[in-house]
Amino acid sequence: MYRQTIISILLILCALCACAEDSITVSAADLQALMQRVERLEKAQEHPNKSGYVDGVTGATKQVQNDEPRVTSGQMQEGRRFTIGGYGEITAKHCFYSNNYLRYGKNPEKYANDHYGEFDLPHVVVYLGYDFGKGWSVGTEIEFEHGGTESAVEIEEEEGGEYESEIERGGEVALEQFWLQKAFNRYAILRAGMQVIPVGGLNAHHESTEYFGVYRNEGEFTIIPSTWHEVALTFMGSTKNGWHYQAMFLPGLDSDRFNRKNWIKPGAGSPYEFKIANVFAGAARVDYTGVKGLRLSVSGYCGNSFRNTLSKSNAELNESAYKDVKGTVSIGSFDFAYKDYGLVLRGSFTYGHLSDAAAITQYNISMRKGSVSSKQWVASDALAAGAEIGYDFFSLNRKLAEKKQQFYVFGRYDYYDSMFRYDNQPTDMYAWCGRHRAAVGINYFPIKQIGVKAEFSYGILKKGTLADGTKGKLYNDEPQIAVGIVYAGFYQLEH
Helix, strand or coil: CHHHHHHHHHHHHHHHHHHCCCCCCCCHHHHHHHHHHHHHHHHHHHCCCCCCCCCHHHHHHHCCCCCCCCCCCCCCCCCCCEEEEEEEEEEEEEECCCCCCCCCCCCHHHHCCCCEEEEECCEEEEEEEEEEECCEEEEEEEEEECCCCCEEEEEEHHHCCEEEEEECCCCCEEEEEEEEEEEEECCEEEEEEEEECCCCHHHHCCCCCCCCCCCCCHHHHHHCCCCCEEEEEEEEEECCCCEEEEEEEEECCCHHHCECCCECHHHCCCCCCCCCCCCEEEEEEEEECCCCCEEEEEEEEEECCCCCCCCCCHHHHHCCCCCCCCCCEEEEEEEEEEEECCEEEEEEEEEEEECCHHHHHHHHHCCCCCCCCCCCCCCCEEEEEEEEEEEEHHHHCHHHHHCCCEEEEEEEEEEEEEEEECCCCCHHHHHHHEEEEEEEEEEEEEECCEEEEEEEEEEEECEEECCCCCEEECCCCEEEEEEEEEEEEECCCCC
16 A cells, blocks of 8 residues: 555656656655665554564563474464464374283283384364454464264273273364453463463473474373363463563362372363362463573462362262362472574473372272262372483584474483372382383474474383382383374465
8 A cells, every 4th residue: 555655646746847847856766765665664564563462481482492483372473463373293103012901900911012003193283363452362272182073982991991982082172272361561461261271391382393202292291181271360471581471370170080190180171061160279380581592481280179079069078078188289390491503402390299199099989980080099299200302413504404494313201100109009009100211213394384203212111029029020111113294383374
């Protein structure tokens, strides 16, 4: 619009000048400068500055990524009112160990030579966002896990290996995020709705291009929900010197569904049509990105869990032996990332504690058949620690670096234990819940939104006390190879 208007004015001026007695001279340099000014005005009109939208998680990672655009939960694409993006993985793996539900039983040697393979779509996510202006915006995220929903048969480990038909195919279609927010300025933003709880490094950075492995990092993925999303009220913001913060109020977890393999992870969300909110919780995260290429982050969660149940009313619980049980879940986490000079280094440490774990175990085991409880032991403490390092060898070649292609060779180590501490049971009964895991592999990025991954990993299960009293291997180790194609980015909409 600006171009047509200015050109029309110039033509009129030229015509007037030709008729005037004293002509006005317009040089070529003046005309070029004027047209450059017009182009700048056009760009400003097409991509207005959206002051007033800041996202804590996004802002915290932008510098680490050397300002490369990436899709992140809650992110709006700069300069556009409507944003569409997504991320996902196409994977295949072959496991040189058994997937039989009894492989951690009394005779694991029976399954020592078993192996199996899988093809999968672990996560396919579509993100839609809209900026209404004046600081108001909305974000949504729809996730398809493991190919969506269909009728399928599963072997239920908790029910003696029974075959059970379910309307799913190992996963779900879920509205993982739906929130509205008001940005008053960069320091103060309020958000309400279904949103990601950014506790731990994986929840805050769960996009498929944000970790080297073909699959999400096993440690945090095992013991806490991922991607953890709840209906919550959030206050967040950021400062100009690199601090980013979030504080959240949300319903507590549901202790009915805690178990030995995944600790408190199954207690997120709800098996019902609504989220029970008899007890509440708080979560917080702080990121620092004031140093080029570096992000340092701490996060935590605290809230009760025991009375978030439909199995008994509050009045019944108050009159029972469980009247003083709270089931307080406390989680603390530190994670970091460094990216510069072709080097990427990432890591995290997460520790969690559950009060009244023995009482919750007793209560869950006593629940009737058909309840939502897995009727399993749950630990009082769980932990996960891991780190990965990778180097982009294409950064050594100027031509490849200019094309923004990347080729990482990486290594990763994890240690996690969903039954790190528990009461009233032999120490080695759940030794299989704790393990070391080492992995090596490659990541190739022909463009920054697309990655091709391959890795070899080896799960090393704990040793323990054998039946004859000697120390030895209780369970088989778990090696596997995996490959995948991943993507994460925004889609360009034509005007």
